[in-house]
Amino acid sequence: xxxxxxxxxxxxxxxxxxxxxxxxxxxxxxxxxxxxxxxxxxxxxxxxxxxxxxxxxxxxxxxxxxxxxxxxxxxxxxxxxxxxxxxxxxxxxxxxxxxxxxxxxxxxxxxxxxxxxxxxxxxxxxxxxxxxxxxxxxxxxxxxxxxxxxxxxxxxxxxxxxxxxxxxxxxxxxxxxxxxxxxxxxxxxxxxxxxxxxxxxxxxxxxxxxxxxxxxxxxxxxxxxxxxxxxxxxxxxxxxxxxxxxxxxxxxxxxxxxxxxxxxxxxxxxxxxxxxxxxxxxxxxxxxxxxxxxxxxxxxxxxxxxxxxxxxxxxxxxxxxxxxxxxxxxxxxxxxxxxxxxxxxxxxxxxxxxxxxxxxxxxxxxxxxxxxxxxxxxxxxxxxxxxxxxxxxxxxxxxxxxxxxxxxxxxxxxxxxxxxxxxxxxxxxxxxxxxxxxxxxxxxxxxxxxxxxxxxxxxxxxxxxxxxxxxxxxxxxxxxxxxxxxxxxxxxxxxxxxxxxxxxxxxxxxxxxxxxxxxxxxxxxxxxxxxxxxxxxxxxxxxxxxxxxxxxxxxxxxxxxxxxxxxxxxxxxxxxxxxxxxxxxxxxxxxxxxxxxxxxxxxxxxxxxxxxxxxxxxxxxxxxxxxxxxxxxxxxxxxxxxxxxxxxxxxxxxxxxxxxxxxxxxxxxxxxxxxxxxxxxxxxxxxxxxxxxxxxxxxxxxxx
Numbered sequence: 001x002x003x004x005x006x007x008x009x010x011x012x013x014x015x016x017x018x019x020x021x022x023x024x025x026x027x028x029x030x031x032x033x034x035x036x037x038x039x040x041x042x043x044x045x046x047x048x049x050x051x052x053x054x055x056x057x058x059x060x061x062x063x064x065x066x067x068x069x070x071x072x073x074x075x076x077x078x079x080x081x082x083x084x085x086x087x088x089x090x091x092x093x094x095x096x097x098x099x100x101x102x103x104x105x106x107x108x109x110x111x112x113x114x115x116x117x118x119x120x121x122x123x124x125x126x127x128x129x130x131x132x133x134x135x136x137x138x139x140x141x142x143x144x145x146x147x148x149x150x151x152x153x154x155x156x157x158x159x160x161x162x163x164x165x166x167x168x169x170x171x172x173x174x175x176x177x178x179x180x181x182x183x184x185x186x187x188x189x190x191x192x193x194x195x196x197x198x199x200x201x202x203x204x205x206x207x208x209x210x211x212x213x214x215x216x217x218x219x220x221x222x223x224x225x226x227x228x229x230x231x232x233x234x235x236x237x238x239x240x241x242x243x244x245x246x247x248x249x250x251x252x253x254x255x256x257x258x259x260x261x262x263x264x265x266x267x268x269x270x271x272x273x274x275x276x277x278x279x280x281x282x283x284x285x286x287x288x289x290x291x292x293x294x295x296x297x298x299x300x301x302x303x304x305x306x307x308x309x310x311x312x313x314x315x316x317x318x319x320x321x322x323x324x325x326x327x328x329x330x331x332x333x334x335x336x337x338x339x340x341x342x343x344x345x346x347x348x349x350x351x352x353x354x355x356x357x358x359x360x361x362x363x364x365x366x367x368x369x370x371x372x373x374x375x376x377x378x379x380x381x382x383x384x385x386x387x388x389x390x391x392x393x394x395x396x397x398x399x400x401x402x403x404x405x406x407x408x409x410x411x412x413x414x415x416x417x418x419x420x421x422x423x424x425x426x427x428x429x430x431x432x433x434x435x436x437x438x439x440x441x442x443x444x445x446x447x448x449x450x451x452x453x454x455x456x457x458x459x460x461x462x463x464x465x466x467x468x469x470x471x472x473x474x475x476x477x478x479x480x481x482x483x484x485x486x487x488x489x490x491x492x493x494x495x496x497x498x499x500x501x502x503x504x505x506x507x508x509x510x511x512x513x514x515x516x517x518x519x520x521x522x523x524x525x526x527x528x529x530x531x532x533x534x535x536x537x538x539x540x541x542x543x544x545x546x547x548x549x550x551x552x553x554x555x556x557x558x559x560x561x562x563x564x565x566x567x568x569x570x571x572x573x574x575x576x577x578x579x580x581x582x583x584x585x586x587x588x589x590x591x592x593x594x595x596x597x598x599x600x601x602x603x604x605x606x607x608x609x610x611x612x613x614x615x616x617x618x619x620x621x622x623x624x625x626x627x628x629x630x631x632x633x634x635x636x637x638x639x640x641x642x643x644x645x646x647x648x649x650x651x652x653x654x655x656x657x658x659x660x661x662x663x664x665x666x667x668x669x670x671x672x673x674x675x676x677x678x679x680x681x682x683x684x685x686x687x688x689x690x691x692x693x694x695x696x697x698x699x700x701x702x703x704x
Contacts, residue, residue, distance in 0.1 A: 007035030009043070009180050016040070016178060017047045020123070024147045025156045025175040029165040031182030032333035033291075036159050037064075037127055038072050041100045044123050049155070050099035053122030058105040060133040062088045063258050063265060063285050069093070069102040070266075076100075089430050090531050105135035112139075113378050113427060117146055123155045129168065130160040130326065132362035132393070138372050140392050144172060145381070162326050164359070171392045187298075187336040191349045199301035200228055202346050204235045207279050210297050210344070211240075212248050217296025217341070218278040220286060220334055224305040224320050226461075229255045229281045236279060249277045256282035256292075259461060261520060268292055284323075287330045291337060298335040298343040300328065302351070308366040310617075311402035313587060314567075316368075317617035324360045328352065364395045370433050373403040374412055377419040377651075378427040386417075387650040404649040409566040409641055410437040417649040429535065431455065434613075438564030439536065447556040448536065450496055454557065456529035457495035458613060458625065460521035464594075483515055486596045490610065490627035492561055493554050494596040499525065562629040565611040566637045570623060577606045579623065581615065582638065589615065592622040599628060609634050 009016075009030060019026045030036030041055045049055060059065040069086035076084055085094035087103040094101055105126070111118075118124060124143065129136055143156050158168045165177040196202035203221050210219055223229050236253045256268045271294060272278045280292060284304050304323045309316050323331075328345070335341030345352065364372075373386055387400050407413045412423030412433060419427070426436040435455045442451030457463060484501060486494030502522060505511040512519045562569075570579035570589060579589050591598070591606070598606050613625030 006183075007039055008033070008183050009035040009039045012178065012180050013043050013046075016043055019176050019178060020044065020047075020049075020155050020157065023175055024154070025143075025158070025172040027165045027168045027172075027175060027177045028157060028159045028180060029177060030159055030161060030180045031184070032161055032330065033182035033184045033337055034180045035183070036161075036180065037068055038075065040125060040127075040157065040159065041123075042072065042076065044155075045100060049122045051122075054098065054120055055100045055123045055125065056108060056118075056121045057100070057102045057125040057127055058108050058136065058139070059102060060105060060128050060131045060136065061258060061285055062104055063256075063260075064128075065102045065104050067265065067269065072100060072102070090528055105133055105139055109135045109139055109142075109375060110430060112142060113375065116142075116379055118143075118154055121154060123157065125157045125159060127159045128161065129158045130162045130164055130359075132360065132364070134363040134367050134369075134372060137362060137364040137392060138375065140168075140171065141390050142379075144390060147172070161330065162359070167392070182333070183337070184333060185336040185338070185340045187332050187340070188342045189332060189345060190342060191345045191352070192347055194348060195351065196301075196346055199303060199346055200232060201235075203299050203301050204232055204239065206299050206344050206346065207236060208239050208243075210299070210342075211251055211277060211279065212243070214297060214342075216249060216277060217339070218272060218280060218292070218294040219297045219299065220292060220295045221279065221281045221299045222286070222301065222331055223281055223283065224303050225283060226255075226257050226259055229257055229283070232281050236281070249275055251277050251279055253279045253281070256280055256286055258283070258285055259520060284327065286334065287327060292334070294338060295334050296339060296341045298331055298341065300331045300343060300345050302328065302345065302347040302356070306366070309368045309399070311368075311396060311398040313615075313617075313621075314402070314581065315587075315615045315617050315621060319617075322351075322356055324357045325352065326359045328356065362393045364391065365393060365399075367399075369395060369399050369403040370406045373400065374407055374419070374423060374427050374433050377407070377413055377417075378424060380419070385651050387647070400650075401646045404646055405641070405644060406567040407433065408644060408649060409637065410434065410564060412437070413649060415645070415648065417651045429532070431459070431532075434564045434568070435459070436564075437566075438560050439532070441563040442557065442560035443536070445556045445560050447553075447560060450557045451560055452529050452532055452536075453496050453499045453525075454492050454561070456525040456532060457499060458492075459528050460518070460525045463495070463498070463517055463521045463525070465516045465518055487554060488597050488599040488628075489554055489558060490598055491596045491613075491625045492627040493557070496554075496557070499529075558627055558629055559633055561627055562611055562633045562637075565613065568612050568615070569629070569634055569637070570610050570612060572606055572608050572610075579606075579610065587621060589621040589623050591626055592616070592624045595624070595626050598626070 016026075016028065028036060028040065041057050044050075044055055059068065065086050065088050069084055070080055073080040073082075073084035078084060081093040081095055082097045084100045085098040085102075087094055087101060087107045089104065089106060108124070126136055126139060129140070140158070146154060147156050158172075160168065165179070169175050169177050200223065203223065207219050207221050221232065223232055233253055233255060240251055240253070252272060254268050256265065268280055269292065278294065280286070280295070286292060302323055303320050304327065305318060306321045307316060307318050332343035335343050376384065376386060376389065386404065387397060404413070404417070407423065408415070410426070410433060411420055412426050413419055422440060425440055426433050429436040429439065431439075435458060439448065439451050439455055442448045484494055484497035486492070486497060498517070502511060507526065509519045509523070512522050570581045572579055573588065577591070579591070580586055581589060598610075600606060607628040609629045609631055610623070610626045611629050612623040614623075616622050616624055
């Protein structure tokens with residue numbers, strides 16, 4: 001009770017309850033420190049909204065969903081998983097007694113596949129909507145339909161930490177907006193005079209300088225990812241050891257990122273011992289939702305790691321970019337929660353004013369939309385036209401067309417744009433569509449056990465330890481550790497062999513460590529495999545006799561993967577080991593340096609066809625997670641993808657299609673011709689034949 005009384009949002013309890021009672025949708029602008037994430041659900045629980053349903057609160061990140069649920073369960077005086085629980089991908093801590101459920105926006109989106117009207121919920125709170133995650137934007141569109149047409153009893157609350165509430169209000173027919181001030185102490189902003197040569201080194205040096213010179217209070221350092229955090233931890237620990245004993249407070253250095261085990265994450269939320277300071281090095285997971293008590297000093301280099309998808313090239317890029325001004329404000333606010341604080345911005349004020357975007361680009365405008373479009377197709381909404389779905393911020397038309405094309409390639413939708421039975425099964429799996437299609441193909445080909453392993457391994461961010469070695473050095477490191485080479489069929493077969501070898505070693509984590517494997521990633525893959533097996537077979541697949549029978553080969557597995565990754569195929573260029581991608585986009589690419597060894601022919605050339613999991617933009621376009629496939633499997637796929645009517649795939653009937661055509665040139669039917677694959681295949685085969693003929697001629701001449 002005391003915690004609730006101390007938070008600003010509790011002073012607005014009557015106003016919030018009244019607004020929710022009179023309106024289907026309410027927007028709550030809760031500034032940093034207002035208590036909206038932990039208290040809003042409790043306010044509505046006290047108002048009786050859990051008598052006839054659950055209050056669901058979405059979070060953009062798994063870490064936030066778990067930690068906030070744990071906090072609210074503690075405040076309400078019950079064990080986690082009873083009255084208050086959480087649900088994230090591959091983990092559910094709820095029960096029949098659960099009345100307040102924190103869950104990722106992705107989990108709620110999956111739930112609506114089976115309960116489109118959200119009947120189990122009395123209230124849905126979309127928290128941190130200002131982050132504009134892909135799943136949140138899809139949910140906004142679906143909830144707008146539900147709130148308007150289907151379930152008048154459902155209450156929807158959109159919360160944001162920034163003053164963009166009018167945008168959400170306008171989207172929901174000018175619904176009311178409640179502004180709740182935060183509980184913030186003043187934060188002094190200290191800018192650098194110039195851009196540092198290395199923001200990582202500058203962040204470490206600033207942290208040590210603050211630790212030595214400033215009074216007690218924890219330090220929060222923002223970095224872009226796990227690799228940077230681990231490097232910074234090593235640097236900080238080395239510098240701390242060099243400090244003169246007794247010259248300053250003791251210090252504990254802690255990481256915070258999504259890949260950490262829950263028990264390690266929990267350490268961040270425990271107060272520092274007396275006469276001790278914590279230095280917490282975190283990703284942007286600490287910007288919002290998660291409140292780390294005790295932070296007085298924030299160090300902000302001004303960068304974030306962001307994934308961007310280009311639908312024109314089909315290429316992902318994971319790059320470090322400038323944060324937005326909204327993010328900078330959020331970061332600074334972390335320093336003023338308990339007392340006046342300081343934020344050290346490692347960039348000049350001119351950079352903040354001239355180079356930082358006002359707000360973060362919504363994820364829906366920089367992501368692949370294949371999974372989102374499949375979800376919308378599954379719902380079978382009346383009059384659904386994917387290309388004109390009511391998004392709060394429409395994505396690029398090319399992104400939607402690309403998603404439709406990919407879904408057709410894996411047989412998730414038909415030429416008429418309707419979801420197939422296979423597509424419904426794919427949508428039911430908590431995986432990206434390509435991986436889901438692979439499992440279903442593997443089930444038909446008798447290699448489900450092997451495919452489960454590969455898909456689980458691909459679901460981990462990386463199974464190999466990240467170090468200073470790159471390219472050929474990293475390959476040699478793997479060879480030194482005597483890991484399997486995938487029979488030179490590529491990464492996917494290697495992942496299968498590594499997992500099976502780990503299993504033979506009784507899943508010993510010491511074996512992982514000695515072979516340079518990420519222990520947490522391997523344990524995560526093991527758990528994902530178990531849960532996927534339960535979903536597919538409704539029982540423990542490890543105990544199924546079929547799992548131990550040698551009924552399949554690597555060939556069956558590769559064929560299943562080919563069906564799953566039908567839009568991610570590449571053909572070797574004549575004369576050299578470069579590849580070009582095929583489909584509705586084509587470009588020259590190289591194999592990623594960390595790719596496991598591939599078969600080479602007598603001429604030293606790589607296999608003719610490969611599939612890939614990722615096409616990444618780095619210094620050049622690279623294929624990552626590559627597997628050898630056969631031409632006979634590829635040709636039928638390419639033939640199927642000729643002359644696609646993308647407007648028909650969008651969901652228009654024949655009558656609507658004719659009407660759409662009549663609107664004019666801007667709305668004409670688009671026929672996607674996948675870069676004339678048949679012509680290219682002929683050209684490439686002819687070029688290869690000429691090359692081999694010349695080579696044979698030279699061989700004959702030399703023998704004479």
